[in-house]
Amino acid sequence: MAQAIGVDIGGTGIKAGIVNLEHGTLDSERIRVPTPEGARPADVLDTVREVLDTLGVTGSDLPLGVAFPAIVKYGRTLSAANISKDWVDFEAEKFFEDGLGRHIAFVNDADAAGVAEVRHGAARDARGLTIMTTLGTGIGSAFLYNGVLIPNTELGHMRHDGESIERWAAxxxxxxxSLSWEAWSTRLQEFYSLVEFLFSPDLFVVGGGVSKHPEMFLPLLELKTPIVSAIHRNASGIIGAASLAAD
Structure with missing residues (x-):
């Protein structure tokens, strides 16, 4: 059976699991521990080691993918929205490979989630442009055109009143x-209407922590583009990272 390990590092939690690559499902339980305070590189690496140990895959030869909340270009992290500024222009892929003693696939977390949904989830067989948005600590995004990932889009950092729109709409x-669903959905409406106007997508997929409550906000949005909840919800990053590691 084809399997790989996925680790999804977020601003508030670090999650991992063993992924069944044929079905895009977890063959293990999903391990989650809080992201260490400050999310500095050495502390995050220690926590990833702890998560892999808990999962029982330390020393495993299964492919390993790591999803990370930053712009990732040629193995370097070029941004740091909800983590330590130490990650800016940091050789993160090499840092994790040296620290874990093995090769990894290293990718932006929202891009990983988008790959999971286009291969095994809500965007499977979707034509044209799918835009995946992850609504959690911040707003991540992934663009997939006819199933092909266009990496490192950062829609959460569009400007709103002089700061990143994710500060206002995540x-x-x-x-x-302490916003009501209705009040929050008014903010989401502004965000998605702008993205729709700029990019004319064929499908929106919504992931992140809030995707387990789609009935509370998706019906309140008025868009021309179909908008659906991610099938894999908060496991999308794990599944996508593992899938890319196995490529």
Whole structure:
């Protein structure tokens, strides 16, 4: 049976699992531990080691993919929205490979989630441009054109009142400001209407922590583009990272 390991590093949690590559499902339980305070490189590496140990795959020869919340270009992390600024212009892929003693596939977390949904989820067989958005601590995005990933789109960093729109419209903003679903959906409407106007997508897929409550906000949005919840919800990053590792 074809399997790979996926690790999804987020601003609030680090998750991992063993992925069945044929079905795009987890063959293990999903391990989750909190992201260490400050999310500095050495602390994150230690936590990834802990997660792999808990999963029982330390020393495994299964392919390993790591999804990370930053722009990732040729193995370097070029941004740091909800993590330590130490990651900016950092050789992260080499850092993890040296620290774990093995080869990895290293990718932006929203891009990994998009790959999971286009191969095994809500965007499977979708034509044209699918835009995946992950609504959580921030807003991640992935562009997939006829199933091919166009990496490192950062829709969460479009400007709104002088700062990144994710500060105002992410799921964390609803929690931080105690917004009702209706009030938060008004903000999402502004975000998605702008993205729709700029890119004319054929499908929106919504992932991240909030994707387990699609009935609370998706019906409140008025868009020309179909918008659906991610099938793999918060496991999308794990599944996508593992899938890319096995390529």
């Amino acid at each position: 799921y964390s903003a609803m929690e931080r400001e």
